[in-house]
Amino acid sequence: MVGFDEALSVLENPTRREILMLLVKEPHYPLQISELINVSQQAVVKHLKVLENADFVNSEMVASEKGGPPKKMYKVDQSFSIRLDLGPDLFRTEHRKIPSGGAMKLSNKLPIELAGVVKRMGTRRKLDLAEAIDVLGELDIVLEKIDNQRDAIIAMHQQVKKKVSSSVSEHSNSYEERRLAHAVMNQPRRPVDLDLFSHGLRIQSMDAEEMMENLRERLLRDLASSKGDFVAASKGTPLPWWLAK
Template sequence: MVEFDEAMNILENKARRQILRHLVKEPHYPLQLSELLEISQQAVMKHLKVLENAEFVESERVPSERGGPPKKMYRVNQSFSVRLDLGPNLFRAEHRTMPGGGPMKLSNKLPSELDEVINRLGTRRKLPMAEAIDILAELDRALEKIDESRDAVIALHQQIMHKVTPSVSEHSESYEERIMAREIMNQPRRPLDLDLFSHSLRIQSTDAESMMESLRDQLMRDFAANSGNFVAARDGTPLPWWLIR
């Protein structure tokens, strides 16, 4: 599975996107793609090689219908989503693999309003076209609703980051400290990798550790001030990672 940057590098090419748009529908021969895209077969083969090396597609040799030598046919063999959210106080880049399994296996991850769709599908292996169109229309509506909710959550995330910016500037003495604070807020549930952080900013790891200690002290003071109490908890109580020394 390729990473986000490699996926973006591959997909930035319009011809490759067009090739994939055809291959997701059904397998194609290079000659078919050449005719559909109106580019040379040599160019198509070059793009297919890039896609195959990245495991976006796979090929197999199939017997010729006219009795000639076997021909290579290509099909898409990955299911994933590439997301990029960009704006003031916002940069989220994700490469997510689609979950596998049939309707019943997916049911616990789906919105409750799609329960009826799952019941209609059951274990059926074949659907009439009219029924499939009806179900797909319902799935499109569900996706639009999910996207609208996601957009609203991301917009709220932006607003929180905007509101906290003055506090970050007030308590940070350097650019590196501000960046550390933002890195923590961008991934608040995941401990900051200090080695990776120090490498990205070209600073000593000991300096990053010192900044982390200073920031942790500030966070603990904020935490206590907001609650009006000392920071205390029973053994085994889950705490934010930045409260744990």
């Protein structure tokens, strides 16, 4: 799968986005694309080369329907989703591969309200147009609901960052310490790569480790003051990664 930065670089060009919007529907050849989007064939070929080099599309020679020479046809060769959330106390990027497989294979990943759609789809290879439009309408309704829920969760995420910002500033003695606190919040379920962190800030690894130790002690104090000296948890509850040394 193409990387996040490369994907943004490729997609920032509006002409390439126009080309992709055509190719996701069906394969096209350069002259056909040129006529449809009113851009010179030479420019279209250049854009297609960029898309092909980035593995967004691939091409193959297809025999002409009118008996002429074979034509080079292009089609989309990537399935992924890109998200960028930006705002005060908010910067999140996601680059996710779209899962493959039919309705039955995807069923355990789908919301319960789509059980009827899964049943209708089953293992069928074809749908008529009317039924496809109906199913797509149902999928759009659920997708919009999930998007709205995600937006609300992201807003909550942003509010948490806003509410803790004063505490981070108050208990940090340096810019680097604030950056470490934000690094922990940015991936609360995974340990911070201190080597990468120190390299990004151009500080010594041992300094980053010392800051992490100080932050760990502070987190323990916060935990104790908010929940008492002992924190009850059910058996098997995983400890936060920052509790482990």
